Amino acid sequence: MSSLLSLISAFSPGGAVLRLVGGAGSCSGRLEVFHQGRWGTVCDDMWALPGAAVVCRELGCGDPLSAPRGAFFGEDRVWLDEVNCAGTEAALSDCKTRPWGDNDCTHKEDAGVVCSGNLHPSQVAQIRLVNGSSRCAGRVEVLPNQQWGTVCDDNWDLQDAGVVCRQLGCGTALSAPGGARFGRGSDHIWLDEVHCAGTEAALSDCRAEPWGASNCDHGEDAGVVCSEVAQLRLVNGPSRCAGRVEVLHNQQWGTVCDDSWDLQDAGVVCRQLGCGTALSAPGGARFGRGSDHIWLDDVNCAGTEVALSDCRARPWGESNCTHGQDAGVVCSGVSGVPGAGGQPG
Structure with a gap:
């Protein structure tokens, strides 16, 4: 492999084996390698951050930020395909790859690199x-x-x-x-x-x-x-799919006021929690009074939202409610739940 590096370096301008072109500077752009007296590109099949890390290190460009695919930085001849780097190699030519020029790619698959060094x-x-x-x-x-x-x-x-x-x-x-x-x-x-x-x-x-x-x-x-918001829970009910609605804001759990609280709002909660559909939307602290912040008031969901935080409401923490108005939800994902249909159990 070292003899291959020497051969390539001898024919490439300035001794460079590879370069990044079409980006904001010398440390970002379309990845090109020098072979048989001409520059060509690398196919993005299997192209990922470990390969970009090798390129950034080889060029003295710091750490890899991303490994764009799909000819993000434009097109040229394809020299390498299925480059598979562990990320610890000293040079791109040390990585596993198909033979030079052997590829099944188009230039729409040209690989790119964005490094941390010398960038806009x-x-x-x-x-x-x-x-x-x-x-x-x-x-x-x-x-x-x-x-x-x-x-x-x-x-x-x-x-x-x-x-x-x-x-x-x-x-x-x-x-x-x-x-x-x-x-x-x-x-x-x-x-x-x-x-x-x-x-x-x-x-x-x-x-x-x-x-x-x-x-x-x-x-x-x-x-x-x-998806990894973990911002919503139902508490003080018979299971995780029924109870007082609590939301997490600024690392603190708090409740939702029952002003305007209805079945459409409850439906969003049930869907977000993977608890089926809403059976009822009890207010009046049906599942007990909370003791912390009242985070949301005047919630108004269309019913199609995927998260309660998508619904219209007053700004976080702004309400004219007491915990005697804490909102609750009963979802269909629970069987034999007291309060289903809005009636006391």
């Missing part, structure tokens, strides 16, 4: 979800150039939200609410017209308008609700 600040933007019930739900905010800002909801959909959830380690996307569902931001609107294929490792890998260019206002701020 937008390429390493941090991301967070704010004003939701946990770090896995809320308004999407990104941090390029040391300033947090929002994402416009133009074309915002479940595929875009899915990339955010994966990037944050929050599972899959349950919903992609727009219209400033989690409140209006107050700083820059950094991204607009985001269009993710759904396979990207980071939101900054997705196609979008140039950073900071948008025709939106903060009434269009995008939000995300991920």
Whole structure:
């Protein structure tokens, strides 16, 4: 393998075996390797973060941020296919792969790399979800150039939200609410017209308008609700599918006021918990009075939402209720539950 490296280096400009082109700098872009006197690309079959790690290390570009696929950075000749790196190799040529030029790919499958070194600040933007019930739900905010800002909801959909959830380690996307569902931001609107294929490792890998260019206002701020939110529970009932509704916000459990609480709202809770359909939506602290915050009031669900946090309501923590008005739910996932149909047991 070392003789192959020497041979390639002897014919490549500046002794380089590989390069990244079409990105924001020398440390991000389409991956190209030099072979038989010409540059060519790497197919994205089996392409993943360990391979990107090898490339970043070999180029002295720091740590891998993502391994974009699908010709995100454009197209060229395909030299390598089915590159399978453990991530510990010193060079890409040490990784397992098909023979040079042997591939079944098109240029739509060209592999890319984004490393942490020498990048435009937008390429390493941090991301967070704010004003939701946990770090896995809320308004999407990104941090390029040391300033947090929002994402416009133009074309915002479940595929875009899915990339955010994966990037944050929050599972899959349950919903992609727009219209400033989690409140209006107050700083820059950094991204607009985001269009993710759904396979990207980071939101900054997705196609979008140039950073900071948008025709939106903060009434269009995008939000995300991920599957690993663990934001809802039913307590003090006969099982996990019946009881007082409690939600987790700012790391504290609290209750929901029964103002406007009805079967549609209860139905969203039952579906979110995997407890079937709603049998009743008892109010008046039917399952006992809570003792902590009253987090939600005037909840108004259409009934189609996948999470209670998607429903319209007053801002978190704003209510005119007492715990004597704590809302409850009885779902069909429980048999022989006192209070089914709204009648006392």
